[in-house]
Amino acid sequence: MKDLQEILIGVGAGFVIFIALEKIFPSIFGFFDVLALVVIYFALQKGEIWGSILGTSCGLLQDTFSLGVFGVGGLSKTIMGFLTGYFSKKMDLTTPLRNFIFILILLYVNFFLWILLYSFIFSHSLDTRGGIIFLQPLCTALFGNIVFTLIKKFKR
Amino acid sequence: MPLFLKKKNFILFFLLILFNMLLISLQAPLGERRNYLERAMFSVFSPLSHGVVLVFQKSTDFINRYFLLTKIKSQNEKLREENLSLRYENEFLLKALERYRSLEEIKEGLLKFHQNILTCRTITFDASNPQKSIVINKGSLDGIKRDMVVIDRYGKLVGRVIEPVTFKEARVQLITDVESGVSVFSRGRDILGILSGDGKGKCVLKYVLSTREVQPGERLLTSGFDKIYPPGIEVGEIISVVTNPTSIFKEIRVVPFFRPQELDYLSVLMKNPLEFLE
Numbered sequence: 001m002k003d004l005q006e007i008l009i010g011v012g013a014g015f016v017i018f019i020a021l022e023k024i025f026p027s028i029f030g031f032f033d034v035l036a037l038v039v040i041y042f043a044l045q046k047g048e049i050w051g052s053i054l055g056t057s058c059g060l061l062q063d064t065f066s067l068g069v070f071g072v073g074g075l076s077k078t079i080m081g082f083l084t085g086y087f088s089k090k091m092d093l094t095t096p097l098r099n100f101i102f103i104l105i106l107l108y109v110n111f112f113l114w115i116l117l118y119s120f121i122f123s124h125s126l127d128t129r130g131g132i133i134f135l136q137p138l139c140t141a142l143f144g145n146i147v148f149t150l151i152k153k154f155k156r
Numbered sequence: 157m158p159l160f161l162k163k164k165n166f167i168l169f170f171l172l173i174l175f176n177m178l179l180i181s182l183q184a185p186l187g188e189r190r191n192y193l194e195r196a197m198f199s200v201f202s203p204l205s206h207g208v209v210l211v212f213q214k215s216t217d218f219i220n221r222y223f224l225l226t227k228i229k230s231q232n233e234k235l236r237e238e239n240l241s242l243r244y245e246n247e248f249l250l251k252a253l254e255r256y257r258s259l260e261e262i263k264e265g266l267l268k269f270h271q272n273i274l275t276c277r278t279i280t281f282d283a284s285n286p287q288k289s290i291v292i293n294k295g296s297l298d299g300i301k302r303d304m305v306v307i308d309r310y311g312k313l314v315g316r317v318i319e320p321v322t323f324k325e326a327r328v329q330l331i332t333d334v335e336s337g338v339s340v341f342s343r344g345r346d347i348l349g350i351l352s353g354d355g356k357g358k359c360v361l362k363y364v365l366s367t368r369e370v371q372p373g374e375r376l377l378t379s380g381f382d383k384i385y386p387p388g389i390e391v392g393e394i395i396s397v398v399t400n401p402t403s404i405f406k407e408i409r410v411v412p413f414f415r416p417q418e419l420d421y422l423s424v425l426m427k428n429p430l431e432f433l434e
Binding site: 016049066073082086 | 208288
């Protein structure tokens with residue numbers, strides 16, 4: 001029950017940040033994928049089952065607020081959530097640098113999977129916003145690493 | 157232990173993958189329509205996002221109103237000047253219109269005009285590409301229906317209402333979306349074409365024969381032939397024209413008149429507001 005409460009609060013906070021970021025700082029909105037961070041955080045904490053369930057939920061939430069094919073974001077985030085939970089058990093992610101590289105790789109997996117599905121379904125090129133969109137996983141990983149470290153310190 | 161219990165994590169993962177793939181496949185026969193799950197999620201989460209945006213808007217308004225008064229003062233002065241010039245313009249246009257219509261007809265027409273325009277605000281932009289769609293803060297309770305036309309504060313075309321429409325929110329497809337299509341004509345010449353977005357903030361004018369003469373700088377207006385957009389709304393300006401020897405159509409790029417950074421206040425045309433002039 002406590003797990004579910006924690007997850008609901010996490011998803012709620014992610015959703016509020018997702019909307020607020022887009023409304024208050026529209027210019028930097030494209031640099032961050034807040035919902036992907038929520039998925040990664042809980043997949044690291046709770047494992048691959050929660051990772052994939054949250055991946056589907058957060059991905060579909062993202063799809064709800066975009067005019068495209070419903071399920072594309074859900075699919076890419078489900079895979080990312082599962083991979084995060086699965087590989088985090090088999091790796092030592094205690095140092096911030098390792099953690100950062102791990103998150104970065106997963107975010108790029110999610111990102112390229114999404115682009116691949118998008119290009120495959122729509123058969124036209126994606127607006128990269130002058131290449132800014134390719135920095136999204138890097139910025140999200142940096143931001144996520146800081147936030148995760150702070151949460152860890154706060155919990156202690 | 158049975159094999160399916162050992163592998164339950166993988167089974168769940170593949171079930172979720174299948175679920176997402178099923179959702180993607182469902183979209184193909186539905187086309188522009190949205191599936192029930194998406195509609196349900198939109199109905200639940202769009203009021204939440206509306207609430208979040210409202211909190212931020214109210215707090216920004218509060219700060220602007222009570223702490224940043226200098227900005228308000230200059231804004232007020234600017235609005236007064238604009239109001240005065242619009243009043244003069246209005247008087248001038250009314251007098252010009254009196255040549256063609258009686259005063260009563262004009263009054264009735266203006267009443268209809270105001271009844272048919274609904275002002276709204278943007279809640280969110282599209283999460284995957286801001287050039288595709290927006291969500292507005294008016295919905296079915298305000299009389300919003302699918303295919304209603306949305307214009308910006310200067311009367312330039314922005315897009316049309318598409319599904320899903322909830323009680324207090326609706327999604328608007330922008331003309332810069334690749335999937336959009338508007339029948340337009342050039343003001344200077346008799347050129348008709350279909351305007352689509354390029355997904356990058358600009359538009360392309362399709363199906364203009366390469367034998368037709370088109371020049372950059374020409375302004376495009378809605379023709380009304382698509383039966384969605386009423387005729388005469390300003391859409392954009394041609395910025396480049398390329399004649400490709402291998403194609404029977406010209407490659408025409410258009411910059412839309414609406415500015416994405418000025419989409420906070422919009423208007424929805426409930427009916428064609430200039431209907432009374434016809």
